[in-house]
Amino acid sequence: MKAFQIIPSVAEYAEFCDFAKEVGLGQKDLVLTNEYIYHPTIAELNLGCQTLFQEQYGAGEPTDVMVDAILAELSGKDYERIIAVGGGTIIDIAKVLAVAERSDKVDDLYDKMSALKKVHPLMIVPTTCGTGSEVTNISIINRTTKGVKQGIVSPAMFADQAALIPGMLSSLPYGVYATSSIDAMIHAVESCLSPNACPLSEIFSEKALELILPCWKAAADSGEKDGWKKYKAEFLRASNYAGIAFGHAGCAAVHALSYPLGGVHHVPHGESNQVMFAPVMWKYLEKQPAGKINRFESLLAKILSCDEKSAIQELCALMDRVLERKPMRAYGVTEDELPKYADSVVGTQQRLLGNNYVPLSRDEILSIYESAF
Numbered sequence: 001m002k003a004f005q006i007i008p009s010v011a012e013y014a015e016f017c018d019f020a021k022e023v024g025l026g027q028k029d030l031v032l033t034n035e036y037i038y039h040p041t042i043a044e045l046n047l048g049c050q051t052l053f054q055e056q057y058g059a060g061e062p063t064d065v066m067v068d069a070i071l072a073e074l075s076g077k078d079y080e081r082i083i084a085v086g087g088g089t090i091i092d093i094a095k096v097l098a099v100a101e102r103s104d105k106v107d108d109l110y111d112k113m114s115a116l117k118k119v120h121p122l123m124i125v126p127t128t129c130g131t132g133s134e135v136t137n138i139s140i141i142n143r144t145t146k147g148v149k150q151g152i153v154s155p156a157m158f159a160d161q162a163a164l165i166p167g168m169l170s171s172l173p174y175g176v177y178a179t180s181s182i183d184a185m186i187h188a189v190e191s192c193l194s195p196n197a198c199p200l201s202e203i204f205s206e207k208a209l210e211l212i213l214p215c216w217k218a219a220a221d222s223g224e225k226d227g228w229k230k231y232k233a234e235f236l237r238a239s240n241y242a243g244i245a246f247g248h249a250g251c252a253a254v255h256a257l258s259y260p261l262g263g264v265h266h267v268p269h270g271e272s273n274q275v276m277f278a279p280v281m282w283k284y285l286e287k288q289p290a291g292k293i294n295r296f297e298s299l300l301a302k303i304l305s306c307d308e309k310s311a312i313q314e315l316c317a318l319m320d321r322v323l324e325r326k327p328m329r330a331y332g333v334t335e336d337e338l339p340k341y342a343d344s345v346v347g348t349q350q351r352l353l354g355n356n357y358v359p360l361s362r363d364e365i366l367s368i369y370e371s372a373f
């Protein structure tokens with residue numbers, strides 16, 4: 001079993017200015033971000049940093065075309081550290097930039113993945129509360145030339161520092177809070193139930209749930225759309241803990257089965273995970289009701305003040321208060337797509353399926369899709 005490690009140093013700062021002062025941001029630093037994040041929070045500090053705004057090179061998830069355009073732009077610039085300030089797209093791109101030599105293109109990095117070296121020190125400031133990507137060493141790039149989404153993974157892609165700054169979540173829209181915190185909750189659950197978890201990673205999975213669930217409840221009970229912002233430090237910390245946990249133990253069937261929904265029907269990552277979460281849990285309980293899942297149920301029962309047998313149901317009900325769950329058909333999925341999805345998951349998602357609480361056959365995966373339909 002691999003040893004548990006947390007590679008980047010992790011520090012918390014109340015506001016961006018505290019972080020900038022502590023690490024001495026200046027002219028030799030490149031800030032990779034979005035313009036709506038940069039103005040006014042970072043711009044007003046007049047740090048003299050170089051900047052690059054991702055949206056000028058393409059919209060949506062990272063693609064080889066977008067990253068190659070950014071690499072071309074940066075080939076003429078002189079900078080040392082990369083400071084990534086943003087959500088999953090920004091962070092994934094920054095990890096790739098950190099290991100790219102001046103003449104590299106994305107395809108070159110895939111070709112020499114096992115020999116990648118850190119070229120620029122990397123600091124990551126997440127501005128959503130879901131991916132946990134600031135503490136993992138993988139980037140998922142859509143390789144449009146090859147028609148596949150593929151991960152680049154390397155020890156050299158770990159950040160040097162992850163900076164958690166709750167103030168950066170202040171302007172997050174409700175929908176992004178909802179889907180990203182759901183993603184973090186699912187990272188915590190999948191890593192907790194994974195056969196590849198270890199006692200240390202379980203501490204981070206469990207603590208993430210202890211942070212997220214009471215804050216979800218308090219925010220929903222407040223009846224205010226911005227009620228969650230009172231707990232932004234807790235959500236950000238929980239996302240980070242869940243990232244540490246799944247960085248070790250992995251994500252599993254919920255993530256694996258949600259891929260077609262994201263890839264084909266463009267449902268946001270956290271939302272597509274939400275669709276698959278309850279049906280996967282019910283299948284786990286049906287197949288193997290006695291096992292590690294009981295420890296998960298008793299943790300939930302303690303956090304949610306309910307009995308163990310109804311704990312997963314209560315969790316799903318609470319998640320529905322954060323964001324109402326829809327069936328797959330509401331996203332335009334048709335019934336005849338389901339067997340194709342099941343085949344594609346079995347064919348392409350074995351890395352994730354290996355972290356399942358119990359193994360799932362192709363027909364069991366299909367029946368999960370049918371109950372989510």
Ligand SMILES: [Fe+2]
Pocket residue numbers: 131183187255269
């Ligand atoms: Fe995720």
